[in-house]
Amino acid sequence: MRSHDLERDLATLRDGLPPRGGKRHRVVVVGAGVAGLVCAHELLRAGHDVELIEARQRVGGRIYTMREPFAPGLYAEAGAMRIPRSHRLSIALIERAGLAVKPFTMHNPNAYCHLFGRKLRLSEFESNPAALGEELAEQDRGLVSGARWQALLQPYAQRIERDGDEGWRAIAGELDGYSTREFLEKHGWSEAAIEVFGLVNNQEAIMNSCFLELLREEVGNYYTDMVRIDGGSDQLTNSFLPSLRQRIRFGARMVALDQSERDVTVHYETAAGRGRAIADYAIVTVPFPVLRHVEVLKPFSHAKRRAVRQLRYDASAKIFFQCRRRFWEDDEGIVGGGTVTDLPIRNLYYPEAGKATGRGVLLASYTWSEDAQRWGSLAPDDRIEQAIEDVAVIHPQILAEFEVGASWMWHDDPYAGGAFALFEPGQQGLLHEHIIAPEGRVHFAGEHASLAHAWIQGSIESGLRAAREVHAHPA
Ligand code: FAD
DSSP states (O other), rough: OHHHHHHHHOOOOOOOOOOOOSSOOOEEEEOSSSHHHHHHHHHHTTTTEEEESSSSSOOTTTEEEEESSOOOOEEESSSOOETTOHHHHHHHHHTTTTTOOOEEEEOOOEEEETTEEEEEEHHHHHOOOOGOHHHHSSOHHHHHHHHHHHHHHHHHHHHHHHHHHHHHHHHHHTTTOOOOHHHHHHHTOOOOHHHHHHHTTGGGTTSHHHBHHHHHHHTTTTTTEEETTTTTTTTHHHHHHHHHHEETTTTTTEEEEEOSSSSSEEEETTEEEEEEESSEEEEEEEEEHHHSSSSSSOOOHHHHHHHHHHOOOEEEEEEEESSSSOOOHHOOOOOSEEEEESTTTEEEEEOOOOGSOOOOEEEEEEEEHHHHHHHTTOHHHHHHHHHHHHHHHHOTTHHHHHHEEEEGGGGGOTSSSSSSOOTTTTOOOOOHHHHOOOOTEEEEGGGGGGSTEEEEEEEHHHHHHHHHHHSSSSS
16 A cells, blocks of 8 residues: 555544535445445545445454353454554554554464474474474574575565555566465475475465465564454444444345446345345445355446456364363463464464453464365364364363364355455456456445455555545536
């Protein structure tokens, strides 16, 4: 995002859209996730007449704090759980809502690394990778500590620092066609080094995605200084309810979309039958896998249809265990952070919420792509059973302390159809401008309609852009 665009977006979140004369627009916003809520809120604040159509019985979409089936005072974040301080739009929205944040621990040297059948504390592994065995013996310390990776990124970070948006454009031109694997191969990394990098940095399952996705996160310091919303991420999207509650139609699933010279119609289904919302403009924030099943009566352009069809979405699975005791803290001194494994659970996180209850909810497994698809193929009870077996390898106490489990598969969710957009090599150049371009009276927002895929920041940015586009239409 260009720095002047960021400043403009921050000013809009603070002061609203610029004043404009003339007749107000009627706007229907489809989807009450953070993108839809942000654009609806700003358009309403600017005097437009706004209606929201939402398929679920709640706001928030992929911001989803699960409070069931957990004991009172406990919850789990099935979707967004951490916010980088570098995401200034997300932070500004949290501050505007008056929400308290607490640090989110990404790296904890006391957590474990369990690779190739051996378990070490991360601190031991980082100081002596060879302790994990011969697979790692040939790897240098720089690979495990990340120094080798940082050295690879440094020239790009310097170019972006020096040339700003121009630098990004040039780098995107050079690297859009590369996957992360191809990028590492181009720089001479051995297969063993790529394997360790993928496992330790949680990149293995998404190694064939466009390298620019990872570069953006690394250069933007997405994972270095993070916070969590105290009490649950859902408070962010719930904070819109006082202003928007009466304008949201819950339980209404858009099934068809039409437009004419004069207006746009969203056809929806509720348990009571069909309905429609007619407006001057529509802002569609539903993920593209969902949009594929919506009947578009006045067909979109060829380029848009291709973008809807081809944009790649990643899968993601989370499995949670309510534990009677916070044994990872009490017995092992692990407060926050995560353990890395090559077991099917892959990544285990130690959420810090819920301490006052004495219990805790462990994020027993957080996976993406193929790793996640495989959990989705198991029945819900089998996921819990299998994950307990894996977690017991790291923490045998789980067998005595487990109380209840829950899981969420975003790729099986009918109103998400995937976890988030994640470009394949070449898709940024091929698809991005067509993803965000309006089609007549229909505008597009959502994390996929930004370059900050998979982050709340991208949703906010896209929501503000779509609101600005509609606001700018002459009366
Ligand atoms: P959504 O939240 O998907 O909103 C779309 C809305 O449209 C939904 O409410 C949906 O119910 C509704 N809808 C769908 N179909 C229809 C239909 N046919 N008719 C009517 N309504 C419909 N971001 C971070 O910043 N930090 C994180 O730690 C983080 N972790 C994440 C972890 C996971 C597993 C996932 C999946 C995402 C994560 N994200 C994170 C990303 C963040 O959650 C998303 O970018 C953001 O919530 C998406 O908001 P949105 O409004 O773009 O889309």
